[in-house]
């Protein structure tokens with residue numbers, strides 16, 4: 001899947017090499033913050049496995065294999081997402097965001113420490129709304145089926161929705177409160193940390209609709225949900241969310257199981 005509007009495609013002909021995103025096809029997963037960065041900044045990119053499933057999957061498998069015929073630079077990657085930009089291949093989502101943020105205008109350019117603070121916010125949002133959300137349905141073994149760890153998953157999800165989720169929401173509420181009216185998490189402008197937080201909140205809203213509804217309606221995290229709606233309403237983000245490029249949730253990080261949600 002290539003980002004479709006023609007004005008976006010036209011920019012792939014400039015001097016910067018194209019951005020190629022390699023990830024498991026059909027799910028948002030850990031590729032989604034990267035897609036959101038491209039979409040929010042109107043940067044052309046190719047979502048390789050979704051554009052060309054057969055050849056895309058072959059490339060992805062070669063990138064994560066340790067075989068000697070792996071493409072340059074011959075360093076195998078542990079897991080996707082993987083960003084390819086010219087000769088550079090990068091894995092680890094926060095590392096990819098560190099690379100893209102300044103290039104896509106998603107980090108303030110007049111503040112030398114901004115990148116570290118935005119990375120801090122990003123890592124916290126990924127801990128709370130992505131990694132820990134994944135551990136609710138896979139609390140024992142990442143490589144085993146959910147059904148084989150369901151009892152532990154129910155306990156873990158109960159702790160997540162009652163303790164961890166409110167704690168992370170409270171943290172971001174405090175970040176926004178200390179911004180004294182700033183509309184975004186850092187520096188008064190949209191950064192990639194806002195996009196990561198948006199995606200995490202959207203994912204947990206899908207996974208735990210009842211728990212999230214209660215937390216939202218409680219009114220304690222108003223600034224966080226205002227930010228969520230603000231990001232969702234940005235022209236480029238809105239257009240992307242309504243496009244066929246936005247993939248539906250299914251069996252990735254953010255899964256819905258009735259028994260893991262509050263009743």
Ligand SMILES: N[C@@H](CCC(=O)N[C@@H](CS)C(=O)NCC(=O)O)C(=O)O
Pocket residue numbers: 029030078079080081091092093094142
């Ligand atoms: N810390 C890594 C985690 C990467 C990761 O867990 N990728 C998943 C897909 S979202 C995967 O394919 N994992 C395979 C495995 O862990 O064996 C990142 O943030 O990129």
